[in-house]
Amino acid sequence: MAATTAREILGTRAIQAGFIAGGMALWYYATDVAGVSHLFLPKIGSVYRELSELIVKGAVLAPLRVTLTSVAISYFIAAVGGIGAGYLVARSAYLVRVLEPVFAGMFAIPITLFFPLFVLYFGIGAESKIAYGAAYAFFPIALNTIAGFGNVERRLIDSARSMGASDAQLFRRVLLPAAFPVILTGLRIGFFICFASVLGGETLLSRTGLGHQIAYAAELMESARMYAWIVLVIVISTSLNALVSRIETYQQRWQQ
Amino acid sequence: MSASLDAATAGRLARGAARRPLPPVFARLAILIALLALWEFYARMFGDPAFVRPPTEVVHALFGKILAEDTVRQAILLTFWELAVAFALAVAIALPVGLVVGATRFTHRSLFPVVLLLYAIPQVTVLPLFILIFGLGPAGKIAFGVSHGVFPIVVNVVAGLRNVNPLFVNSARSMGANRLQIVRRVVLPSVIGSFFAGLRLSMTMTLLGVLLAELYVSTAGIGYFTQLYSETFDPAPLFALITVLALMAIALNEAVRRAELRSSRWRG
């Protein structure tokens, strides 16, 4: 893809902002004027009130902490496990041929299917979400690590060896830098899968966390509160998204 | 982590025995058999029956409880049906949307940012909302599946349209092709490749959406049974049920992959 200019990015953001503004105008019209059922679509005012109440009363903090720590722990496990396993497999071309299709095939099955198993073994506390998130995010990270290390050009390795590079030097100076961008992509995908999985797990079956709050509000038919939590999660998710993009840009510039 | 150790051990065992690496297919089979054997042994010797049952019992539960029982079988079939409908709807919606968004620079510039915005929201956040609106029946599951499945197709079709080789267009123009002919003979065939690539991801995503919705609604459908077996600590039928669904997922994925291969025979 052609490099996006600053102006293009600005244009994109403007359109997205315009879309959101338009959406909100439509929302206001639907609820306050056209009289759409408040069960499905509460008034913007009500949602805003609930949201402020949540923030002011600090009810946001506990679920936020649970979710974010769950994500952090499960992502750490997935990253270490994924890169470790990926590296070990990538060392042997044979192992790659045997195992890579297995990993790829397993990724095609939504790991969500196994969620009940995680609940069975870890209970309905945060542990099951952590395990579930870690398991799900493991695959893209491992697959990308295998691909990253596996696709280092033979010629680069030969060239370094001919100049007398040791194993450690080869790893640090050739393999790691060459594989890094692909691994990073895997880490990025893995992060969002981890975040969505933890949230999903909390929504499906939990007593804590942001996902649970959304599901609980839905159960009680308190639409305004549910929408408030949804808005909150979307804001957090978008911020994380932006943060990850920023980190990625810094990494790229540093690599240059 | 222990899985990879077992794999390495099994691999080494297999290699040692043959004195030459097994073809990967057999290696995988060997690993699978080794894991199953390990599982069987562990479950019978040490396993807490509330959490672990040997594979033989799982197979037994498969035919005894899952496939035999009407209610469970119907739940599975319902899920499959919901998936089929959701996938078909997703394609029917996403293909024209993708074609429109990617058609001109203007539509791309003005509409694609919206697509990206929606794609960035973790959809599981609005799962309770979907169920609230569409109810506890199949409609909600289908709707949630559709909302997952449309994005890969739209993104891929848009990319396919943007990446039509201008050289081909120029060549066609020089031979006298009019706009309609260029679209039919150059643009569309170019896009079909991308479309099929997006199709497979769409199938996985649609399945994800339907599954999430099913698991969320634990009053009926497979969500009911997974919760039932979990709560009564009856792992055998739980494993069996999950296995059936996993096989269904693999089969569907494979079907789409075959269709993709057949459409891109010319890639040589």
Add this chain to the structure above:
Amino acid sequence: MANAAAVTIDRVSHDFGSAGDARHVKAIDNISLDVARGEFVALLGPSGCGKSTLLNIVGGLLQPTAGEVRVGDVVVRGPLPHDIAFVFQENTLFPWNTIVQNFHVALEFQGVPKREWNERSMRALQSVGMQGFAAHYPGQLSVGMKQRIQMARAICLETAILLMDEPFAALDEQTRMVLGEDLSVLLAKTGKTIVFVTHSLAEAVFLADRIVVTTARPARIKKILEVGEAHPRDRRFMTSDKFNALRNELYELLHDEIRQTVEMMRDVSRPG
């Protein structure tokens, strides 16, 4: 009486971007040239000097910012599929169609009735000896074979004029040699008018009746050399003194232009 020249290039100039724009480039500066019917003219010049742009203008894929091109008496304002056929350097065979389907699509674009498609396609394939590959996909063929087929496709369109933009540039020396000889034979047989862009000196001398040497950007005509050797040409010509003399003269003419082009590129890449 109709104009004796098949193609007339009349004071053509072309600019990319407008004057004052940071990215303004004058590609062609006031070129005029008459190409006679049945003549093979080679456009020879340093890389990036505007030869391909000129070819695209002649073929109606691009409108010049000044001047005009005429085919016979008709001013070129767009593609003329019944008079002009292109052969590009890169592959323009549609990868999703088989070879013969590619020919059919080309004939469909040109507006030829369906009943003639099969016969014309197979005849064109036979003329380059590739009839055995009719049912293959382009992805299954080598670069040399694809170029041979692209030539056949251009021939199958039965146009009087052929425009070729460095068609053999992507090929190795040996394939080039073979295709060059075949093209020469084809020429003698069909009497088409050909304008051929190249930056290979040997190729220009071997194939052309006249060689138009262009300057570095912006392209102007530096000199026109007459080869004066009948087609089909063969290895005796390639190893003759006349061939070497012509090639040496081309080398002298081009050397400075090539140097200048390299200097220009270095200036562009220098920061600030």
